Amino acid sequence: GESVGLHLPTLSVQEGDNSIINCAYSNSASDYFIWYKQESGKGPQFIIDIRSNMDKRQGQRVTVLLNKTVKHLSLQIAATQPGDSAVYFCAENSYSGGGADGLTFGKGTHLIIQP
């Protein structure tokens, strides 16, 4: 079954507001997490990642928070813009000796930006 999931299939926010997208995972061995953005007709685009030895990481207008105690991951987008409209996925991986491992994805949250 799935080892990651998202709480909301759709999130609607006003342009300029901050957005928070949540993700829960169940595999306690997961040690690497990625957020992807997927626009219509395109493949997933990397946004930000975090390893399990961190609880927060910031990028440009985005922040990822990791709470290992409750197995929760969130993506915060500051001052949302129309171009942020997309489906956002969290994904996890549990490295095994640095070998090639695929990612396990959640179902995705569709972020809608209201003008």
Added chain:
Amino acid sequence: ETGVTQTPRHLVMGMTNKKSLKCEQHLGHNAMYWYKQSAKKPLELMFVYSLEERVENNSVPSRFSPECPNSSHLFLHLHTLQPEDSALYLCASSQTGVDGYTFGSGTRLTVV
């Protein structure tokens, strides 16, 4: 072109046809992946190739046959597909031991 390139972008095929999807990565990565994305379902990992050897096959039907002739190219050969195989097929690449996976734009497959 940089990154991960997939061709064709769209494909319509009959259930008796044989077709192939192609993926090429220009990132110097040594691992490549096929994922299936169906409507309202999470991305599903199908195949993993590391150093041109298949390391994972997630119970994918034999009508899907991957091929990795070198570290830059990955194919997915399709034959006698079913309508439920219609989906977006995504290729990704990574470098083992290094964080990050890069996806292509996918091939939208429709089986009629």
